[in-house]
Amino acid sequence: MAVASIRCRIPKVLWDSPIRRSWSSETLRPQYDAVIIGGGHNGLIAAAYLQMSGVNTAVLEKRHVIGGAAVTEELIPGFKFSRASYVLSLLRPQICKELELKKHGLKIYLRNSSSFTPMLEDGVGGKPPRSLLLGNNMEETQKQIAQFSVKDAQAYAEYEAFINRMATAVDPLLDAVPVDIPSLTSSSLRERIRSLRTVKPLLQTGFKLGKYIPQFYELLTAPISKILNHWFESEPLKATLATDGVIGAMISPQAAGSGYVLLHHVMGELEGIKGAWGYVEGGMGALCQTIASAAADHGASIFTEKPVNSILVDGNGTAQGVVLQDGTEIRSKVVLSNATAHVTFLKLTPECSLSKEFIKEVSSIDYTSPVTKINVAVDRLPNFLAVPSNDGISSSRLIAGTIHLNCEDMAFIKEAYEEACQGIPSTRPLLELCIPSILDPTIAPPGCHVISIFTQYTPYHLQGGKEWDDLERNRYADRVFDCIEQYAPGFKASVIGRDILTPPDLEKVFGLTGGNIFHGAMSLDQLYLTRPLPSYSNYRSPVKGLYLCGSGAHPGGGVMGSAGRNAAHVVIADLKRS
Structure with a gap:
């Protein structure tokens, strides 16, 4: 992970996350009904539903800020980045309603055009290159x-x-x-x-x-x-x-299951519009702030900088709580993990509590990731050659949705994928750019913008045993910027600073095993009845009282919240029966 400051024209201000807040003024107690490992959106949602049902719940987040991969961080003074996840659509409408998230401050900007794909071609008859605009x-x-x-x-x-x-x-x-x-x-x-x-x-x-x-x-x-x-x-x-x-x-368009x-x-819905996508005011971390606010209002305790070292399991194979990295023991009736199955079972759960067969199955889960996320601060909007100036559509509206680059032909995507399979970061990577500051003025200084660049394909392991060091990170980011420059000359000159997150960085910073943003590949063999494993698709685990509530459980990745909500209901039902 690297934040490369190319130059900065912004007055120096206090660097601070907008959601770095002490949600609980109380001291961490030694006993709760439920302890949740990880303060990502699913963990916070599970906490809210548990607490609403009278289950005294504590959320333990290892980082200084809540949100997991749905987090806002001010990495460059004045610029607030949705550092990992960056757009909203999949969050279940009933979660918004049941937790009253709008009451707690959730504000969403719907994107008027959803997709903009400019062409790399010469204009004909003095016209600019063509582009494809998809919208509502x-x-x-x-x-x-x-x-x-x-x-x-x-x-x-x-x-x-x-x-x-x-x-x-x-x-x-x-x-x-x-x-x-x-x-x-x-x-x-x-x-x-x-x-x-x-x-x-x-x-x-x-x-x-x-x-x-x-x-x-x-x-x-x-x-x-x-x-x-x-x-x-x-x-x-x-x-x-x-x-x-x-x-x-890590698949191509020609792969079965894509x-x-x-x-x-396309399962999502915003403001009653099926398939719509939007930006959260204040970045994705602001969404988790509203969820945490709802949970805290019902009495849940939320703590940051509380990394969990291990899960306590008694001699009968029942979860009894957790041990923090500083040795503090927190006892509970149940433990919910918002971490991946790999982290939960192979790093936090005592090996003696799990069968060799189960450990083997967990070890076989596919976490392959093709993603490198680049967050960029710029002093002006990119000027795309393919943006026409006389069709009555403002240039800012054209690029308010997802900008697709290197997407003129499915063959380009296939070629990019095949390079990554050989350990080579794509020469012509698939790029999705989003500029939320066009609609949300709270996340960048006046006249400036933040750009989220979601790129693939980049392998976790580089060819020849190379590591993703600063040289390799910046070499790849420079390649991405060169691609953007072809479509929007002058882009590189507008850059103030950038944050580069390769698959190993996504793993290190956010605990995403393999850098996989979905907590495990969304392949057909890892969905529904087999997510995360056959016989354990109901949020429970071989350890009684230990549950998965993150995206590694059904129905999978994205800022959806279903795993957290569903897991909480399973836990509530189990506690009532016990």
């Missing part, structure tokens, strides 16, 4: 697509309806525990009857899909390239849409 207005979007294919423009509305139908059908599965196979097949009659309720969400999804079940199955299992080739012919449109099928995943990754990224 279907007529405008179809007009944009028609530049590349009239046929695609006509098909786009039907495609959107198809994707929305698939995403809506999955809703019941997101908000419930997966089918409890062990209880259905081997428990007492009473347990079997009780576990039948876990089948209901699956049936609801089936009923919603109806005659479209075969198409749903194809979307889950097929390469996204196959799906998009069925619908469209123009490469800029296909490549732009394909990014949702590979983002954060269709599900796309589906996962």
Whole structure:
């Protein structure tokens, strides 16, 4: 991890996170009903629901600031970065409602255009290069697509309806525990009857899909390239849409299962608009601030700079609390871990408490990551060659959504992926740029902006045994900046400073095993009944009283909150039965 200050024209101010706050004025007590390891969004959500049900809960965050990967940090004076996750859509609407997050200060800026893909080409007849703008207005979007294919423009509305139908059908599965196979097949009659309720969400999804079940199955299992080739012919449109099928995943558009990754990224909803994405005022850390505020209002205790060293397990194989790195013991009836399964079971849980077979299974979870995140402070907006100046659309509106670079053709994405498979950071990486300061004036000084650059593909292990040192980090970041410069000349001259997070950095700073932003690959063998492992997809673990509540559990990654909410409900039910 490196913060490279290229130059700074901003007056020096106090460096401080906007959410570095002592949520609990009380002293950490030696006993709670529940202890949650990690103050990421899922851990905070679990704390809020537990506390609302009367379960006295403490959240222990190792860093100086809450939020996990959904955090705001002021790394360069005056610039507040959503350092890891950077856009919001997947957060479940019922969580916002039940925790009254707007009452606690949540404010979201909806993006008027969702996607902007400029072309690297010479303009014709004095016109600028073409670009593809996708947004909420279907007529405008179809007009944009028609530049590349009239046929695609006509098909786009039907495609959107198809994707929305698939995403809506999955809703019941997101908000419930997966089918409890062990209880259905081997428990007492009473347990079997009780576990039948876990089948209901699956049936609801089936009923919603109806005659479209075969198409749903194809979307889950097929390469996204196959799906998009069925619908469209123009490469800029296909490549732009394909990014949702590979983002954060070490796969290419031609890989089986990339269709599900796309589906996962269109499941969201903001302000009642399906599939909409937006920026949180104050950055993603402000979202976690509102969740923490809701939890604290109900009585939850939230502590920072409290790294957990190990989980206490008694001789009967039951979790009894945690031990902090300073040796302090905190006892509890249950322990919830917001960390990855790898960290939870292989680093925090005593090895003698787990079977060799379970340890072997946990060790086999795929955490491969292709992601390097670069946060940039600039003194002006990038000036894209492909932004027309006479079509009535302001340049700031055009680039308020996600800017896709090196996305003119799916073949470019495949080539970038294949290089990374050989340990080589992509020569022409897939880039997604977001400039939230266009809509949110609170995160940058006047006239300046923050840019989140989500890049792939970058391997965790470099070819030839090289390490991701400062030289390699900056060499790759320079390559990314060179790419942006091609589309927006003058970009490099606008840069004030940058923060570079390669896969090993994401692991070190945020505890993301392998640098994987989803707490484990979102591949078909690591979803639903097998997330994180077969027989342990219901948030419980082999250690009684120890639960997973993070993105490594169902339904997976993204700032969704379902894992935290679902896990809390499982814990509450178990405590009532005990």
